[in-house]
Amino acid sequence: MTRRAAPEASRPAEPPSVPRPRSAEEIARAQKLRLKRTYLGVATHVGGTLIVLSYFAAGLLDLRHLLHYLLGITLVCGAFVGLILSNLNLRFRDPSMTAAQVIVTMWPATYVMYFVTLPQGRTPFMLMGVVGVLFGVFALNFRRMLMVCAVVFLTYTGVVMAIARAAPERVDVRVEAVSACAFAVVMVLITYIGSYMAALRRTVRDRNARLQEANRRLEEAMEELRELATRDHLTRLPNRRSALEHLAQRTSGPPQAPAPGARVCVALLDIDHFKRVNDLYGHHVGDLVLRHASRALQEALHTGEFVGRYGGEEFLLILSATGAASVQAAAQRIRAALAEVRAEGLPETHRLSASLGVTFYSPGESLEATLERTDRALYRAKQGGRDRAVLDEGVSAGGWVALA
Structure with missing residues (x-):
């Protein structure tokens, strides 16, 4: 009788790989990259601020709501920049705070969108929401991208529903339904494309890490060869x-x-x-x-x-x-x-x-x-x-x- 192979469950499990501790130089380099991305996000909010200012100039937004927006977006962006500069973000599970930055920074724009008098005025905010979600490409996987897009979409529809309840004359249900459907499709497409790009970035990053490790081992091997070529193996003196x-x-x-x-x-x-x-x-x-x-x-x-x-x-x-x-x-x-x-x-x-x-x-x-x-x-x-x-x-x- 032939002996049956041992089931996989009976084999000892391989010990999980322990991540290599990151050096201070690596952490500083990562923080510099996160700060650069945050500044890039702040630049996009400067563009959103110009849109809000144009609404105010056109008489579609009053001064009080404009000042509320400016205060809110300044506080939110300043908070994220301050967390990175103080290294407090390193205490979080996601030190880049990508999802939080996408979601939280859209709240001041959502506040303004509620008070814009013309329904067509909400369209630019939808476009700015799409731009904000694109920042998820830097760090988010498919599941987290889908979550962020869902929050953005639900926020938009929530604002529209709040307007419909407070001022029904400002809402055309058919137009808003079509807009919401189009917005949902765009969010799904962004989720797919963004997660695909993020996966490519992770693949490149992993390959670069493996290449750096291979180069490090090669340098160590070359140094060992130089030692063998120039040092006496017994006394360790020059040969x-x-x-x-x-x-x-x-x-x-x-x-x-x-x-x-x-x-x-x-x-x-x-x-x-x-x-x-x-x-x-x-x-x-x-x-x-x-x-x-x-x-x-x-x-x-x-x-x-x-x-x-x-x-x-x-x-x-x-x-x-x-x-x-x-x-x-x-x-x-x-x-x-x-x-x-x-x-x-x-x-x-x-x-x-x-x-x-x-x-x-x-x-x-x-x-x-x-x-x-x-x-x-x-x-x-x-x-x-x-x-x-x-x-x-x-x-x-x-x-x-x-x-x-």
Whole structure:
């Protein structure tokens, strides 16, 4: 008998995705966009105000009702702008307050529409209502667009019914019925088209968000690749290639010495008898020693100096020194830092020591020649008993100086 597949209900439900917290910069950018849209809505109400003023100029509206409208529309628009400027809108479920702005800002116009004496005078307010509903395209889905359109339509029909009851002579039932039917059709069409456009905007926004996330991950991957290409995986110091590139930059162009009279000084450091550490205590301890030694070298360097892993237990250092005395001080500083290195698995009595070969870069000399002289100086330090530094004073001097 074949085993039946487990029903979907018995499978563990996937945990809901937790939205990523928005940064202060993202919130500020969203608030700026909401304020811009609100100002655009205020501009449309300026157009509505011009219509009301034209009614007053034509004698279709008295001064008292005009002043009531101006006060009402100013207070309403100012309230929405103030909520955004004070960030109080962020406490609402819909921080853009799109539906509220469409509905509330039409109330002053509805008030005026009730007092306009000619029935034909109500038509411009229907058109302004359509313009206001179009702002729902920015944020509303189909259901909310339908709700806003229904409120606008019911408000219009409510005003007409109130006029019919208070002053029946101002209402032609047949004309008003046709107008209401046409208005309803327009509202439905706006709901459909507006929700479709809003869905397109959401799709574009989601795709942009996914694209930004993909770009962020790509940048992180590229940064990781750069790290892998330029950093030693064990010590996290610049690797041999990166160290040589850094040396090439330091020796090309004008001197980059931090102190007057300082010259670019190249050193190769080799940890003495490191093979014994691996043989006696294991490669794991050897790796720990290299990590701690790398950190000690970084901390021992002065501003403008550099250290990178050259290979194995060898390190390339770029120092700034003026002569043998300053090179000796730098070598003692570095060797003293290594002597303090401790690592898990390494006996307390074990002290790290290092041999250094040091030379000054001679302008015009190839890096290969400089490194070759540095390597010979390191060989002399090892041959001289290790735990010391040997300085090659340069091509012009041609001498060797043993630095204890």
